[in-house]
């Protein structure tokens with residue numbers, strides 16, 4: 459008997475009792491290798507004492523002080539760190555408690571910026587199909603995940619959706635990767651022109667698409683073209699790096715690999731690594747200056763923004779990543795995991811594509827590799843693989859609706875940055891067994 463409104467109402471999941479490095483241990487003592495960091499959150503595993511102690515120390519000093527009255531040291535220090543590490547002119551940081559809150563704040567910042575600089579018609583948001591930006595109504599409206607949006611349609615603000623950058627399915631045989639990237643990006647240009655550029659406030663995308671499509675990176679040149687198009691039309695560029703950011707791809711900010719800097723950049727998940735809930739929006743200095751020199755305040759705010767214990771966790775997480783050179787580990791272990799997945803699944807008739815960057819990898823499942831025909835959605839293969847993996851003590855993040863919100867299945871693998879070769883062996887072995895149990899070759 460439970461009084462908790464769980465995510466699934468038909469079954470109560472096992473109780474997570476304690477963490478041990480990359481493992482979660484349940485109340486019965488069963489160990490689960492967390493190869494998805496939950497939902498790409500737990501980048502340091504579940505028992506880093508340096509982060510735990512930093513949170514305890516902050517709680518002893520002061521657990522909470524409302525940001526309408528006070529600033530606090532961990533918040534200031536974390537902002538300094540993020541700005542020093544961020545590309546371009548991302549000079550200021552607005553703290554929130556998670557990804558959806560970050561996306562909502564970024565959308566409202568974009569709108570307020572245009573009011574401050576005397577372009578009040580700019581309000582439209584353009585985003586991409588097959589993306590996810592959060593479950594609050596604003597973030598859900600701009601997200602392109604049909605499965606999540608469907609029942610709330612009448613409540614969602616109007617947003618325009620253009621094509622994702624999804625090479626495996628959308629590149630034509632007669633075009634190079636670069637040509638495809640330009641064609642995909644140019645859909646944005648057409649959408650801005652159709653909407654009337656003077657009405658468009660921002661374009662939002664995930665540089666590497668996470669849970670909705672399964673670790674799909676932009677092809678080379680795509681994001682550069684997107685940046686040019688936004689600049690041409692005076693549209694702000696917002697990157698949602700809630701899932702792909704904070705080191706997951708081997709770079710602290712995923713967009714650094716593409717050499718493209720947005721005007722607003724949203725982070726969460728790995729920022730607090732699950733030790734505390736925290737998110738943030740990094741913004742270009744000119745957006746901040748317009749608000750500072752205009753109305754002087756941002757018409758927004760949440761009770762727990764800049765929470766001292768959350769910021770202390772975020773700061774400690776970043777120190778650990780630096781001290782232990784974990785971005786290097788993401789790159790080397792990411793390459794090793796990719797290699798192991800290629801070896802194990804390269805000839806599997808149901809694995810159509812293996813992709814991603816760093817420790818952010820995806821496997822797309824198909825019924826037929828040559829035609830890329832997806833599996834019948836009614837089979838709910840992704841649900842069965844999650845169940846089989848959990849039974850074997852492995853957490854991965856399978857999802858359906860990869861192609862259009864209804865068809866397609868993929869598995870996201872996003873283990874903690876601290877994994878070693880023996881963890882990789884265990885992940886690939888258990889994942890292979892789970893897939894074989896559902897889809898015997």
Ligand SMILES: Cc1ncc(COP(=O)(O)O)c(C=O)c1O
Pocket residue numbers: 497556557558559561590591592593664668669698699700701702726727
């Ligand atoms: C890319 C992206 N944006 C936003 C969110 C929403 O974050 P949260 O669940 O912390 O509100 C998520 C969560 O999965 C995400 O993956």
